[in-house]
Amino acid sequence: MRAADARVTGVPEEVPRIPPDHAVGSITRGTTGVNRLRKCDRWMCHNSRVREALHHASGRPLAIDLGYGAAPWTTVEMATRLRHHLAPELEVVGLEIDPDRIFPDQNGVRFEVGGFELSDYRPNLVRAFNVLRQYSVTEVENAWRMMQAQLAPGGVVVEGTSNEVGRRATWVLLDEHRPLSLTMVWTPGELENPSEIAERLPKALIHRNVPGEPIHKLLTAADAAWASTAGYSPFGPIDRWRRTLQILRDEGWPIVRQHRKIRDCLMTVPWETVASPTENLHN
Ligand SMILES: C[S@@+](CC[C@H](N)C(=O)[O-])C[C@H]1O[C@@H](n2cnc3c(N)ncnc32)[C@H](O)[C@@H]1O
Numbered sequence: 001m002r003a004a005d006a007r008v009t010g011v012p013e014e015v016p017r018i019p020p021d022h023a024v025g026s027i028t029r030g031t032t033g034v035n036r037l038r039k040c041d042r043w044m045c046h047n048s049r050v051r052e053a054l055h056h057a058s059g060r061p062l063a064i065d066l067g068y069g070a071a072p073w074t075t076v077e078m079a080t081r082l083r084h085h086l087a088p089e090l091e092v093v094g095l096e097i098d099p100d101r102i103f104p105d106q107n108g109v110r111f112e113v114g115g116f117e118l119s120d121y122r123p124n125l126v127r128a129f130n131v132l133r134q135y136s137v138t139e140v141e142n143a144w145r146m147m148q149a150q151l152a153p154g155g156v157v158v159e160g161t162s163n164e165v166g167r168r169a170t171w172v173l174l175d176e177h178r179p180l181s182l183t184m185v186w187t188p189g190e191l192e193n194p195s196e197i198a199e200r201l202p203k204a205l206i207h208r209n210v211p212g213e214p215i216h217k218l219l220t221a222a223d224a225a226w227a228s229t230a231g232y233s234p235f236g237p238i239d240r241w242r243r244t245l246q247i248l249r250d251e252g253w254p255i256v257r258q259h260r261k262i263r264d265c266l267m268t269v270p271w272e273t274v275a276s277p278t279e280n281l282h283n
Contacts, residue, residue: 019097023115024146027098028134030070036166037074037129039185039264044078044158045085046260049173049180050125053156054087057124061087064114064123066147067131068094072103072111078127079109095119116146123150126157129171132203133161140204144174151176161200168200172271179204179271181256182215185264188237194222194244194265208276215274221248222267241265 054061065075075094095114103111160171167187225247232240256268
């Protein structure tokens, strides 16, 4: 296997490399995949908070894809989608902490070395996917704070996790002060029960999916609601999921309404719904 192939498929490299002095973070496996982050891209294109962040930018809006990995695919795809749906003039920079993974400019996207300090850029949008997954949970708060502190006024961070081919994904939306929401999404038919998404929860939540914690209560309620809609299976998983969300709303769960046709099973809740009572992730 060639070295480049090893990086794309995520086989650990033999010699751990040290990031450059100015970049905050650690070099981790560079696993990525074509179109892996499509669900997040689609959501960002339609999310009102992301749209505001780009539309209300003073000057040309800037989006950063932090930790794009061993190939530039997801950054270029993000740029294409956001420019098409949101901001044709969008400037996009891919930042990667591994200097060996810097690529020549392509499709109007630049690739540079950088870490959680965001290389001193002041972006309107930061997307960091499958980056914190390889860190310890104790490092999440600091990483979030560093990215939040660099945001342009009104800017947002989207920090999340997906599986290898992007059929399941979850992410947290944050503004400069606090986490705003959690979104969980999967391809219809991918999961037998909604709670199976737990294995791809963001680092801030993955260890909290235990009895007594809010995220566990939410996923347990989602499983029960899903089971009670089994009779609607012949109408397909999207219709069944819509009914499942209605049951959850009727039970008092503050599921955010999506004002667009959705081709995935998707659930967004305000962060307060899943935040642990002991959590200290709000500024
Ligand atoms: C698993 S890959 C994810 C690639 C891509 N975002 C995706 O989801 O397909 C994680 C990448 O993040 C990089 N990384 C880790 N910590 C980072 C940091 N603090 N700043 C920038 N890049 C970082 C790693 O070197 C690695 O290439």
